[in-house]
Amino acid sequence: MSDPDDRAPVEATTLDGNAMAGDLRELFAVDVTAARYKCAGCGHADAVATLMLWGAPTGRVARCPHCSDVVLRVVRAPDRVFLDLHGCVRLEVPLADS
Amino acid sequence: MAIISRGFGGRRRESVPGLPPGQYLTHDFPVLSAGPTPRIPLDRWRFTIQTETGESTSWNWDEFTALPAEDYTVDIHCVTKWSKLGTTWRGVSLDTLMENVESAADYTMVHSFGGYTTNVPMEDLLDGKAWIAYKFDGEDLAPEHGGPARLVVPHLYFWKSAKWVNGIQLMNEDEPGFWEAAGYHMYGDPWLEQRYQGD
Ligand SMILES: [Zn+2]
Secondary structure, eight states: OOOOOGGHHHHHTTOOGGHHHHHHHHHHSOOOGSEEETTTTOOEEEEGSSEEEEETTTHHHHEOOOOOOOOEEEEEEETTEEEEOEEEEEEOOTTTTT | OOOOOOOSSBBBTTOOTTTTTOOOOOOOOOOOOSOOOOOOOOGOOEEEEETSSSOEEEEEEEEHSOOOOOOEEEEEEEEESSSEEEEEEEEEEHHHHHTTOOOOOOOEEEEEETTOOOEEEEGGGGSSOOOOEETTTTOOOOGGGTTTTTEEOOOOOOOGOOOEEEEEESSSOOOOOOGGGGOOSOOGGGGGGGBBTTT
16 A cells, blocks of 8 residues: 555656657747746746846857846857756746647 | 947958958957946056965055056957957066965956956966056056056957956866856967867
């Protein structure tokens, strides 16, 4: 007998990051500016579109309008894009057909 | 969609000596800003070196500007591809600042007012390779260019030359700073075009 929360995560350990591809494709196919962020610095939550954007030539820096901490950073290399989410504890993404 | 704008009107001149690969000459001084420009009153300015054992050495503005200063002329190279040759600065050499600091640390994290950070190996700050500058072109360093004082470490890409600097933390292990954590190279040698991670 084991209680329902005691199930060994056998299935999960057989999966790698590729198993998330479908989820991520769906996530990044949407307009992320319509998503809501939650700031890691102060907990403030609002639409990504309301972040204060700094267009440094090195990359874009989006800061929390409440505490001015960095929430998102986007660095574009010729062959890659880096999305840094250090300052964001959660992204809440509305789905188109819900 | 173009996420970053390229170029500052500089022209490629392959024949210019002293220009690292992929760089363009500019005669302006473009401003690279990732946030609001901090305005630091000189009576609140402090510069602190903290060693890996937690010991601090710090200077206020009067103490700092009373230290022996050097006038020096260097070329600077921004990762966004502009270079500016023969820039003139006045500042205090890191050799002077480290003179009485006991440390065996190999790495440093440079800290700024406003929260910016960048990592630089200890040896890249010593032996006449780096200064905390407070004058540019004979004038007090303007806030948009990093005043009251900024790090100038000209042999690395210019994002390593932290503006509005207020301290250096000495570390046993390397750690990424602000842009390094977001995809830029940990070291940033312009002659090797170390722009992004993996370059
Ligand atoms: Zn915040």
